[in-house]
Amino acid sequence: MKIIVDAFGGDNAPLEILKGAAAAKAEFGCDILLCGDEELIRACAKENAIDLAGMEILTAEGFIPMEADPRALLKKYKNSSLGVACRALAEGRGDALVSAGSTGALVVGATFLVKRLKGVRRPAIATIMPGDKGHFMLLDSGANTELTPEALNVFALMGSVFMEKVMGVENPRVGLLNIGVEPAKGTDLQKHAYPLLEANEHINFIGNAEARDVPACVADVVVADGFTGNIFLKTYEGVALTLFSNLKEMFYASTKTKVAALALKGGLKDLKQKFDADAVGGAPLLGVQKPVIKAHGSSKEEAFKNAVRQAITFAESGAIETIEANLPKKEGADE
Amino acid sequence: MKIIVDAFGGDNAPLEILKGAAAAKAEFGCDILLCGDEELIRACAKENAIDLAGMEILTAEGFIPMEADPRALLKKYKNSSLGVACRALAEGRGDALVSAGSTGALVVGATFLVKRLKGVRRPAIATIMPGDKGHFMLLDSGANTELTPEALNVFALMGSVFMEKVMGVENPRVGLLNIGVEPAKGTDLQKHAYPLLEANEHINFIGNAEARDVPACVADVVVADGFTGNIFLKTYEGVALTLFSNLKEMFYASTKTKVAALALKGGLKDLKQKFDADAVGGAPLLGVQKPVIKAHGSSKEEAFKNAVRQAITFAESGAIETIEANLPKKEGADE
Incomplete structure (x- = not known):
């Protein structure tokens, strides 16, 4: 099992990425292919005493900045760490790819370099979110603002397979994110997607x-267009942030409340961890031919290591083959 | 000042509605016109020792159920408590209307009986929500799932006038609910609404x-189509509910945490109250010719009294005249 790592993606690259990759190698015994400027990687590793023994390096030129047009990955930044990493995955030089870099650029790289599965118009960013009774998957969480009902049906299948094969959820419950439970609720998109999902x-x-009801884990897979999904995701984060800051x-x-807070410290820490979206690792990009994991941009060693673990499970699971075999036939016509 | 009250709207009607109306009359000195079956109102008041002295009653037949098609208010349920109340407002028998009944039916009654302002296609439900640094208004929060950019521009004006004239916010900051701050973010709706709002x-x-950023009060008026607004509103409620239940x-x-919780009791109560959407009173329906307030369906005495207070302030504010005077001229073409 070899994991391709975009060594220059993310706010804390390359240091925390290298540390996370080294930790993953030590803990999971996987091979690592680092993509990025070899000289800088070696210098950073040396300075911080990170053992690169047994890791390969595929050198690259710089990285694609967060504010760049994502499509620039195919031209101006084709030799960036992410561009090289995507091509390495496409060429079979590793089994899966992990990047903490620009989401938009990763979607472009996954779509046009790693390439989509036949019958998938655009890949979905599938975020695994914390809920009251465990985790649920939200997809699409932001890659595609305008979608067809058929695309939502494809997302439903992809999310369901991932939750079952990679996350170990038996017979995952798939729900359509909406403003009411009745089938006729929502915009035309939801109204037309409902019968497709029902017939799948x-x-x-x-x-x-x-x-x-979604934060209480009413479904294991929550299907939405990227605009609605992103509104949900960011509202979730914003409310949690505001409430935790008010609790603090x-x-x-007062002195009295400070003493009381001390007694609750452990419980509060657990609660914050329970609702911390970063703990799971990363967000898979579903709908492409090989496993791609987007690690959080602010990933440090631990988060990046978790993302690598998820990439390994993803690659071993056979999820992509199952998705390919069960894709609705009609979506091809949507191409 | 006379407030028209739908005595049979809401989960706790008529008892809590009558109690709330009586409390409002006592506290604010307003006149009350109760709409609903007179015999049942008098029986309920007598049984619960509620003083109806000085309140008028306009009798009606039953009420429109929550599960009924809202449009049935115009035919099958035209003589229901809400139907009678809407006509009473249209005929000028009172200055404002408060109902805790079906939102959909109230929107229908406001639209077709009270009637819209010229240049407004559909009224908006404007929910006043709790945030970190006070309240903000979300509109539309569910009445209209599919809207034009021009309609969002009308909503922005209406929300802004209400927050200034009724809620006392100086020069309210109006924001367009979106998935990023850049003007090109979102679906076609947001992309086309942005320049209209900018030019208003x-x-x-x-x-x-x-x-x-919305829960942290980045804006005083948050403009959205009803689908997106409702997703925001319900995610907000769901996350808050889940976090508070986890805190509990x-x-x-353990005994240790119970003792600690005791010391925090006051602060926690304040925090729950701060994020309790019901405390403000009700949600104005904006875009109709007279003041209409939707009280929460689960309203009890206090919440309903607060909704009546809001109706009084709304009626006294001159907000509707200001909205009418400043409506974008173009929206007329949208009719």
Whole structure:
């Protein structure tokens, strides 16, 4: 098992990426192919005493900046760390790719270099989110703002297979993110997607998932267009942030509350961890021919190591073959 | 000042509605016109010792059920408590209307009985939501799932006038709910609404409001189509519910944590109250010719009283005249 690592993607690259890759190699015994400027990688490793023994390096020129047009990955930045990494995956020089770099550029690289599965118009970013009783997958969480009902049906299948094969959820419950449970709720997109999902025999469709019930884990796979999914994701983060910051203020209000907070420290830490989206690792890009994992841009050693672990499980799972075999035939016409 | 009350709207009607109306009359000195079956109103008041002295009653037949098609308000349920109340407002028998009944039916009644302002295609439900540094208004929060950019521009004006004239916010900051701050973010709806909002000289447009920043009160008025607004609203509620229930579990974990929780009781109560959407009162329906307030379906005495107070402020504010005077001229073409 060889994991291709974009050594210059993310806010803390290359240091935390190298540390995470080394930790993953030590813990999971996988091979690592680092993509990025070899000289800088070696210098950073030496300075920080990171053992690169047994890791290969595929040299590259710089990286694609967050603010660059993602499509520049195919031209101006084709030799960047991410561009080289995507081509290495396409050429079979490794089994899976992990990057903490620009999401948009990774989607472009996955789509045009790694390439889509036949019958998939655009890959989905599938975010694994914390909920009350475990995790659920939200897809699309931001890659595609405007989608067809057929595309949502493809996303439902891909999310379901991933949750079953990679995350170990048996017969995952698939819900359509909506503003009510009745089949006629929502915009035309949801109204037309509902019967397609209902007729899809490869998924366990439970109907509409009301946004209010999703944090309580009413579904294992939550299907949405990228605009709605991203609104959900960011509202979730924003409310959690605001509430935790208010709790903190409450705890620091007086000596009495500070003492009380001390007794609750462990519980609070667990609670924050439970609702910390980073703990799982990364977000798979579904709909491409090989396993691609987007690690959080702010990933440090531990988060990046977790993303590598997820890439290994993804590559070993056979999820992509199952998705390919069960894709709705009609989506091809949508090309 | 006379407030028209739908005495049979809401989960706790008529008892809590009558109590709330009586409390409002006592506290604010307003006149009340109760709409609903007179015999049942008098029986309920007598049984619960509610003083109806000085309140008028306009009798009606039953009420429109939550599960009924909202449009049935115009035919089958035209003599229901809500139907009678809407006509009473249209005929000028009171200054404003408050109902805790079916939102959909209230929108229908407001649109076709009270009637829209010239240049407004559909009224918006404007929910006043709790945030980190006070309240903000979200509109539309669910009445209209598919909207034009021009309609969003009308909503922006209406929300801005309400927040200034009724809620006392000076020069309210208007934001467009979106998945990023750049003007080109979002679906076609947001992309086309952005320049209209930017050119609207009657509002203080601050650009896109990212869903993640809205709970922290980045804007006073948050504009969205009803689908996106409702997803935001329900995600907000769902995350808050889940976090508060997890906190409760944490507090009950052991004797040690129970003791600590005791010391934090006051602060926690304040925090729950701060993020309680019901505290403000009701949601105005904006875009109709007279003030209409939707009280929460689960309203009890206090919440309903607050909704009546809001109706009084709304009626006294002159907000509707200001909205009418400043409506974008172009929206008429959208009719």
